Amino acid sequence: MTGTALSLVLILASVGMLTSMRSALDIQFGHVDREDATVITAEASNELADQLRSIPAITAVEPTTLTPVTLSAHTKSYSTTLTGLTPDTTMHGFRTPGGNTSRLPATGILLGAAAAEQLGVGVGDTVTVTPALGTARPERLEGLLDEPLGTYAYATETTAADIGGTGLHGYLLRFSGNADRDTLRAKVSALPGILADSDSHAVRDQLNQFLGLFWVFIATLLIFGTLLAFTVIYVTMTVNLAERTTELATLRAAGVPVRRLTASLAAENLTATLLAVPLGLAAGYLAAWALLRSFTSDMFTFGLTLGIAAPALAAAAVLSAAALSQLPAARLVGRIDIAHVVRERAPNEYPNGDEGEPPMATPGPATKLSVRALRTRWVVRAPITVYRIGLGFVFGTRLLMLEHIGRRSGRPRYVVLEVVDHPRSDQYIVVSGFGTRAQWYRNIIANPTVRISIGIRRSTPATATAMTRAESALALDRYIERHPKAWIKLRGTIKAATRAPLDTLPMVRLTTAGPRPQS
Structure with missing residues (x-):
């Protein structure tokens, strides 16, 4: 269905x-960025590191470096940041594309999988690392990473120092569980040599606000x-x-x-x-x-x-x-209404169309419901919204939306109609259930240039042509042959709604500008 x-x-x-978005944020701030805060300093200093460790509620301090670099291989390049960390860091997690965890290698670098794909390199290949204000240096790619936010390179402090260049020094901090984060940040910011600081929780909250x-x-x-x-x-x-x-x-x-x-x-x-x-x-x-x-x-x-x-x-x-x-x-x-429906169940009971048929049987509940639907504006127009948002294909090819021009307003108008016949790949036959007084019928007589949407086709240019009585009868015969049950229901509904036999209602041929696409 x-x-x-x-x-x-x-x-x-x-x-x-x-x-998936929630999971990405959980991975980034729960498994990758494990630090509670990052501080940027004017220079690396053991004295400053000791001062940070002496603050109550700071349970761990690790040095880090951030160096802008350009990675190149196979005539391709990618600009990112090289992060230097301690070999046994607990502040940063390294997540592989397979979802496993990795460790920081003693030599070489780790790189985000997206950057490696752009460079066309894999594990074991050599990548040229050119730091800002430094000289190019070849490094072996030891592993690939899958981080939701950002694509960066990572190495040990020693490897990052050997690569050189001009970058930033800083420390990664971890707080105790019951720490007052605002108070801690105020104490950290007051230390001499601290240039900037960021709180991981605050960053995540800001991302949630942006999202x-x-x-x-x-x-x-x-x-x-x-x-x-x-x-x-x-x-x-x-x-x-x-x-x-x-x-x-x-x-x-x-x-x-x-x-x-x-x-x-x-x-x-x-x-x-x-x-x-x-x-x-x-x-x-x-x-x-x-x-x-x-x-x-x-x-x-x-x-x-x-x-x-x-x-x-x-x-x-x-x-x-x-x-x-x-x-x-x-x-x-x-x-x-058993009696009413059974009287109408045979489509060939009256071989001459409506000739000789009882004047008008009392409509049953299903017919009354259909008539009420035809006379209720919002019910009739509801499918139009489905077509206009591009979901008209759910109705298949039994229905189409006709876009026509108002004969007085000159504005586009829309109506959804049942396809009575489809004799050629570029033709669709529809019937005006309310006769020649239907507004859409009067509009296409005044201006036969229309557009139709049916199946996967949207707003296809077409020309509307009123059919003769003989052409309409032939199309109706084909419809009865293909859909006998639907014909019984449709005949009773149209007669109850319009007080006119269905075979006297006008039919319209819609001819499109191109052939129907093959499914």
């Missing part, structure tokens, strides 16, 4: 973005996906039931209990939904991955993190929506 799959795609794509609008966007997408899931499933199942009114009435007339019919329908619909869930989950994973890839660059690396709970809850929500959709269906089955 397309509705089920589309619903899961929307839900998992938005949930995947939310959980505030993004979280709102993702939450909105998630809510929209959930609502669309329920709406699409509810409408699909209701329409499916309406199209089978004749079949259900016949079964009821044969003595099948209402309870058995509703149980059978529920089982059929839920089974179809259940079979569509794996496809929807797979498509949802793929959509979430593709959406994350669009945000990934050499400075940001996001891996898809969905876990088990999110897909399970999404599948449960879709199944719940499908189950709730059975409630109105059960009531509709109980209200079917």
